[in-house]
Amino acid sequence: MTGRKDKTTWKIIRLIKPYLHYLILSLVFAVISVALTLYAPILTGNAIDYIIGIGQVDFDSVFYILKILTAVVFLTSAAQWMMNLCNNTITYRVVKDVRTRAFAQLQVLPLKYIDSHQYGETISRIITDVEQFSDGLLMGFTQLFTGVVTIVGTLVFMLSINVNISLVVILITPLSLFVASFIAKRTYMMFKAQSEARAEMTSLVDEMVGNQKVVQAFGYGDKALERFDEINKKLQEVSLKAIFFSSITNPSTRFVNGLVYTGVGIVGAFTAMGGAISVGQLSCFLSYANQYTKPFNEISSVVTELQNAFACAKRVFDFIEETPEIPDAGDAEIMEQADGSLRLEDVSFSYKKDVTLLEHLKLDVKPGQKIAIVGPTGCGKTTLINLLMRFYDVDAGQIILSGHDIREVTRDSLRANYGMVLQDTWLKSGTVAENIAYGRPDTPREDIIAAAKAAHAHSFIKRMKDGYDTEIQEEGGNLSQGQKQLLCIARVMLNLPPMLILDEATSSIDTRTEIKVQEAFQRMMEGRTSFIVAHRLSTIRTADVILVMKDGNIIEQGSHEELLEKGGFYQRLYESQFAH
Incomplete structure (x- = not known):
C-alpha cells in the first residue's frame, strides 16, 4: 500500500x-x-x-x-x-x-x-x-x-x-x-x-x-x-x-x-x-x-x-494511465477520398481471447456496391462494422480500403470516408442546426436546411418553437426517437462521404416517412459503397450483395434472388418474416 x-x-x-x-x-x-x-x-x-x-x-x-x-x-x-x-x-x-x-x-x-x-x-x-x-x-x-x-x-x-x-x-x-x-x-x-x-x-x-x-x-x-x-x-x-x-x-x-x-x-x-x-x-x-x-x-x-x-x-x-488506443503509425498516410473498393483478407477477431467471434472472413467489395449484412442477433454484424471503422483492430488478417491496409492510414482520415447512421441515436446539447452540422460546424444555413429536407426532417424542425435554433436537451430528451434518427440521417446527408454505413437506420421511423427516407437513401447511395445492417429483410432486396452471417462467419453471400434460389439459411430467415 x-x-x-x-x-x-x-x-x-x-x-x-x-x-x-x-x-x-x-x-x-x-x-x-x-x-x-x-x-x-x-x-x-x-x-x-x-x-x-x-x-x-x-x-x-x-x-x-x-x-x-x-x-x-x-x-x-x-x-x-x-x-x-x-x-x-x-x-x-x-x-x-x-x-x-x-x-x-x-x-x-x-x-x-x-x-x-x-x-x-x-x-x-x-x-x-x-x-x-x-x-x-x-x-x-x-x-x-x-x-x-x-x-x-x-x-x-x-x-x-x-x-x-x-x-x-x-x-x-x-x-x-x-x-x-x-x-x-x-x-x-x-x-x-x-x-x-x-x-x-x-x-x-x-x-x-x-x-x-x-x-x-x-x-x-x-x-x-x-x-x-x-x-x-x-x-x-x-x-x-x-x-x-x-x-x-x-x-x-x-x-x-x-x-x-x-x-x-x-x-x-x-x-x-x-x-x-x-x-x-x-x-x-x-x-x-x-x-x-x-x-x-x-x-x-x-x-x-x-x-x-x-x-x-x-x-x-x-x-x-490506461492503455490508450494504439496510436496511428508514425508513417501513417492521410487517406484522401476513398474509391470505395474494400477487401477483407482472412480477418479474425474476438473481444475475449477465449471466445471466438469472427474467423477467417473473406470479402471483396467493388466501388459503389450496396452490401447488406443480415443474420441473427449476436452473429457479428455490428462487430464487422466496428472493424471497418477501426474502432477495434483485427486480431489476424487485413482490411484493405482503396488499396491501403486501414492500419497504415490515420484513423481520422479513414473515418472521414464513412458516413454512419446507427440504430442508437446520439445528439449533443445544442441547437438543431449545430447537431446537423456536427462534423462541419462552419456549414452555411442553406446547406443545413437542404440536408434536413433530403432527410425529411425539415417539416418537423419548422414546427419547433425556434426552428433550426431550437435547443436540444441532453441526448435529445425533447425529441421523439424518430425525430432524433431523422436528425442523425440529416447529419450524414450533409457530409455525403464516399462510403456509408446504415445500421438499422430507419428502425424508429414510421412507415410513411420510411418510404421517403429510403428514397433519399437510394439517391444518397448512388455511386457510393454502402454497408446496410438490417433486420427487416424487405429493406435490402435491392442490395448488390447480401452477406448472411451466423456465429461470426459469412455463411452465404449473393443477391436477394440468388440466395432465395439456394434455399439456405437466408431463405429460412426471409420466410420467417413473411410467412402468413
Whole structure:
C-alpha cells in the first residue's frame, strides 16, 4: 500500500512542478505570516511587563507596542491572503490539468475499455474523484505548509526565551506525531473503498436516470431500489469506518496538546517564581504553547483529508494511465477520398481471447456496391462494422480500403470516408442546426436546411418553437426517437462521404416517412459503397450483395434472388418474416 501511495505522491509532485514559482511564493508568505504571528506574543508579553501594578503603567510604551501590534496584524492578514491566493492558483490549475488529461484520455481510450466499464464509474473518476482530490490538495497547501512552518518557528522562538521549558514541549511532541501517523495509515484503504463504493452508486444512478422509461415499463423500480440499498449500505459502512478513524484524530491530538500546554504552564510557573523569566515571558510562552499545538490538530485533519485525496488521485491516475488506443503509425498516410473498393483478407477477431467471434472472413467489395449484412442477433454484424471503422483492430488478417491496409492510414482520415447512421441515436446539447452540422460546424444555413429536407426532417424542425435554433436537451430528451434518427440521417446527408454505413437506420421511423427516407437513401447511395445492417429483410432486396452471417462467419453471400434460389439459411430467415 505504501509503495502505491509513494507512486501517487510522485505523480502529484510532477503535476505541481510547472507551478513551482507559486509554491515558492506560498512558502515565503507562509513564513512571513507565521513569523509575524509568532512576533505578536512577544509584543504582548512586553506590554504586560510594562504594566507593573496599579498606578505603575508605562502608557507611552504600551501605546507604542499597540501601534506595532496593529501593523503586525495587518501585515499578517495580507501575507495570509497572498498565501491563500497562491495555494488556490496551484490547486485549481493542477486540477484543471488533471481534468484535461482525464478527458483527453477518454478520447483516446479504445472502445474495449469503454464497453467493459460502467459509464457512471468512468464519470465518477473524471468528476467526483477529481473534485475530492482538489479539496484535499487545497487543504494540504493551506494548512500543511503553515502548520509545519508554525511548529518550526514556534520552537525557535521558545528556545530563544528559555531552553528548559522548550524541552518539555519537544519531549511530549512525538506522542502527537505517533497518534496522527497511526490513524492515517488505517484511513487510506478505507477512503479508497469509500471512493469505489461512491463510483458504483454514481454508475447505478446514471443507469437508472438514463433508462427510467424502461425501468417503469418493466416494473423494475423495486429491484432497482434493492440494488441501490445494497450499494448505499456498503457505502455507509465504509464511510462510517473512514469517518470514525478520521474523527478520532482531532480529539487524540487535542489530548496530547493539552498535556503540552499543562507541562509548559507548570514548569513555566516554577521558572517564573525562581526569577529566570518574567511574567510577560511566561504569558508569551503559554501563547506559544497554544500556537505550537494548534497546527498538530490542523495537520492531523489535513493528513486525513490527504488520505481521501490520495485514494481519489490514484483512481484518476489509473484511468489516465490506461492503455490508450494504439496510436496511428508514425508513417501513417492521410487517406484522401476513398474509391470505395474494400477487401477483407482472412480477418479474425474476438473481444475475449477465449471466445471466438469472427474467423477467417473473406470479402471483396467493388466501388459503389450496396452490401447488406443480415443474420441473427449476436452473429457479428455490428462487430464487422466496428472493424471497418477501426474502432477495434483485427486480431489476424487485413482490411484493405482503396488499396491501403486501414492500419497504415490515420484513423481520422479513414473515418472521414464513412458516413454512419446507427440504430442508437446520439445528439449533443445544442441547437438543431449545430447537431446537423456536427462534423462541419462552419456549414452555411442553406446547406443545413437542404440536408434536413433530403432527410425529411425539415417539416418537423419548422414546427419547433425556434426552428433550426431550437435547443436540444441532453441526448435529445425533447425529441421523439424518430425525430432524433431523422436528425442523425440529416447529419450524414450533409457530409455525403464516399462510403456509408446504415445500421438499422430507419428502425424508429414510421412507415410513411420510411418510404421517403429510403428514397433519399437510394439517391444518397448512388455511386457510393454502402454497408446496410438490417433486420427487416424487405429493406435490402435491392442490395448488390447480401452477406448472411451466423456465429461470426459469412455463411452465404449473393443477391436477394440468388440466395432465395439456394434455399439456405437466408431463405429460412426471409420466410420467417413473411410467412402468413
